Amino acid sequence: MASQNKAPKGDRKVILVGNPNVGKSVLFNALTGAYTVVSNYPGTSVAVARGHCEINGQRYEILDTPGMYSLLPITEEERVAREMLLLEDAHAVIHVLDARNIERMLPMTLQLIEAGLPVILLVNILDEAERSGMSIDIPLLQEKLGIPVVGGAMRSKRGLKEVRQAIAECGDDDLPSFGYSSDLEKDIAKVTDTLTGDYRLDLRALALLLLQKDDEILALVSDREGDNFEQVQQAAAETAFEHRFDLHLRISLERKRVCKGLLAETVRQPENRRLRFADRLSAWTTNPWTGFPLLILVLYFGIYQFVGKFGAGVLVNLCEGSLFENFLNPLAISLIDRFVPWYWLRELVVGEYGIFTLGVRYAVALVLPIVGTFFLTFSVIEDVGYFPRLAMLVDRVFKKIGLNGRAVIPMVLGFGCDTMATMVTRTLETVRERVLVTLLLALAIPCSAQLGVILGLLSGVPGALLVWTVCIVLIFLLVGFLSAQVLPGERPMFYMELPPMRLPQFHNVLVKTMTRMQWYFLEIFPLFIIASVLLWAGKMTGALEWLVRGMTPVMGMLGLPEEASAAFIFGFFRRDFGAAGLYDLQEAGLLTPVQLTVAAVTMTLFVPCIAQFLMMKKERGWKVSLGIFLFVTVLAFSVGWSLNIFLLFTGILS
């Protein structure tokens, strides 16, 4: 057990810990008054406040820590907070939590108790909680937890006296322990049995942290165990390996289960129907049987109806049809015709590939309404808190069928377009792994916005949309399969506490939508302009015609008309640009549903666009990137070719 040295050399230390924004600093000020020192924690840039207070003639040093979410630190601030807990010889550790979020924050109290720390729990902000109709039976909670529990509202100093008293009375009582499920306990015991060193932290807590591969703890244990370390590490590694994916999640779920039990009788929530409905909905979203139908509903209404029918249908017709076709284009063309005598300049501005008639029109009239509605849907879904649940659903289902969902979700949810790049730079050991990852990178579907555009454009032809969706799902499964080959046993990314589901907040959604739209527009606008200038140059020099002629046999193979090659050339700039080109062809009645589908699928698979290709070249060199380019191109066109044959043969869509 922890060697809690209670004989104070100087003042006894009291450490305040808890999530950010729960009132630690308010408590700190209430306890210490004016005499406080703020200084950086040694070796870090994190500021820590220290002050003193006297209770019954005994002086205590109070330490205010930065907020932390769990004993597994991620940020530097969390690291410092934990280091203080591990290294400072605390007389008492006060865990401050926000009564309104007690269910989410109580698991950390368990973690602290588990660590063998002398914990006092302060249930703060009780004033607000009570105002919303919540009531917490503090004495009962104290009884169940087995540690001192104080309820209060530190801003109005309610409960301060009890906190001071609890500090004074904090003694050497044995700490309670909470049992997890028996197989988890067995795993813990396997590791604790091997530990022989002397630690401040409780062995059980240590074992749990070791199982979760905490590097600092590993270093500490290696230091204390000496020769025995190898054995400890082996025991931990074996157990961790058996449960590779879900250990984290399991431990956190176990803690939650314990907390739920603790809170069931002690907390009375107001009879709030919406709240309970949100909880139930949340459970539905992550259960595969209900989760998929829900996902389909979300996609149907959010994407198909709103983005596809409204954005790509109504809004695009308005902008493109009424504004550009009927008004702006004729105006621009007549102005240019009247004042510009040079053919080349007329072509550059309002020609077939004109800056205005192609670049601006595509960007403003075609793409903007679609990404606008798409980002609006995206932001609403994000604000509701659906994404982490979707990630969990996909992760679960993929795991069940032996795939790895980690690579798929990031691609779709805009987890940084660099997720794949990070994977590549990770130390991959075999050539096979490197090739697979680079291939993933090339196959990876770029970002949600580009997919959204293609999706919106296809919505006019429901059958095409469906076939395209099936193809994309197949690609996702392939990516999941490939990444399961490359990254087995990785620490799960989606170990997480789910944030509560809630109704979307209007101004949040608005701000995020506008931010995303602005980003996207600034991103594509110059590109569309540059692309139309290049296409114009190609047309003027005849290079384009040559290129189109070169591509015609390929188009023929896919069953596409010659005109489609232009769209594919657009697509090399960006997929959304290419999709806009397809849309144009479709509007002009040049594509049948089968042709549209084949073209869209091929284009989605095809080309890592210029920027992506250049990056690949930078990281992998010419040879490999050209190889991959060829591979992906061949793959894309073979898929297109087979899809065309398949669709024609089965008669689907015709």
Added chain:
Amino acid sequence: MKCGFCGRHFTPAEAAEKEPCGRCLRGCQKSYCPYCSYGNPMIPGFLDRWVKNKDKKE
């Protein structure tokens, strides 16, 4: 700011460092959550001030 994926709070200084992917011409313009690495859109100044005002009122 609050992460749109995991719901945790972090300051711009804590945002995880990410290498730009090279696909975004003007840089990725996102601040990555240090907890889950979700790319939250970097809200431009004028909108940000608006959000802050709203938050103060709440």
